[in-house]
Amino acid sequence: MKSLSDIGVIKEILYRHGFSLTKSLGQNFLIDPDICPEMARASGAQKGVGVLEIGPGIGVLTAELAKLAEKVVTVELDARLLPILGETLADFDNVEVVQGDILKLDLPRLIEEKFAGLRVVVCANLPYYITSPVIMLLLESRLPLEMITVMVQKEAGERLCATVGSRKAGAVTVAVDYFAQAEILFEVSRTSFVPAPKVDSFVIQLDVRSEPPITVQNEAGFFRMVKAAFGQRRKTAANAISAGMVMDKATIAAAIERAGFDPNVRAESLSMEELARLSCEIERG
Ligand code: SAM
Secondary structure, X not given: OOOOOOHHHHHHXXXXXXXXXXXXXXXXXXXOOOHHHHHHHHOOOOOOEEEEEEOOOOOHHHHHHHHHOOEEEEEEOOHHHHHHHHHHOOOOOOEEEEEXXXXXXXXXXXXXXXXXXXXXXXXXXXXXXXXXXXXXXXXXXXXXXXXXXXXXXXXXXXXHOOOOOOOOOOHHHHHHHHHEEEEEEEEEOHHHEEOOOOOOEEEEEEEEOOOOOOOOOOHHHHHHXXXXXXHOOOOOHHHHHHHHOOOOHHHHHHHHHHOOOOOOOOHHHOOHHHHHHHHHHHHHO
């Protein structure tokens, strides 16, 4: 079987199918032969496990996942890649390609239909223009996923895996930490892709929690507050929250005082528990 990370093989396949890369779809294909086997091993793919992949490209990671997993379902938006995948994945009878936009598919139904009786993980080299929306969709939909192993741009990876309460944390860090334990697995150089993107990448892993690490009375209200608090990073939490939630500054200032924080506290210095406490105080009004 030809190596799908070999640049000569990639060029030959793309040329033969008259395929030209679409930059706006994040089409950077891996050409480092070590990355996909390592990602597949780390993903938890094995017998009894179904893997949902997003954006197979020409199938370089898909093939490695298929060698280990019971079944792989891979979702590709670009219909022009389907005949290519039909050719490159012809040796595997445990792979199904679904053409569609990962952000628009009915994922609970897809998982129920395709992975009945299997444990399910996600593994993907994500199209970078939709990194956060995809990760948040996978987590917020409370899909029955055990683990999410994805390649993302380095800066996004740092943000997603940051410690809540540190300077690198943002609203997305809090959201990820609420649903999963996140860690950076390894770095991937920009030279591992064709065409080479402008930045390096990280492979990160989200170990989905069975229970959130904090208890909040109103989950939607908590996330609204978090989004507002981190929305304007230069402002104090009081100013950012009152502006973002369109609430009276004095009400927020009083909630911050009742929660026991400095009036000038910034969102980035608050831990998960402290953010939950503040949200409860704001709910109390
Ligand atoms: N897995 C391949 C690799 O590692 O070489 C390709 C990864 S490439 C970074 C991202 C892939 O996601 C492309 O094949 C692109 O067409 C596909 N894609 C882009 N937007 C998508 C979407 N909304 N839903 C599903 N696939 C998408």
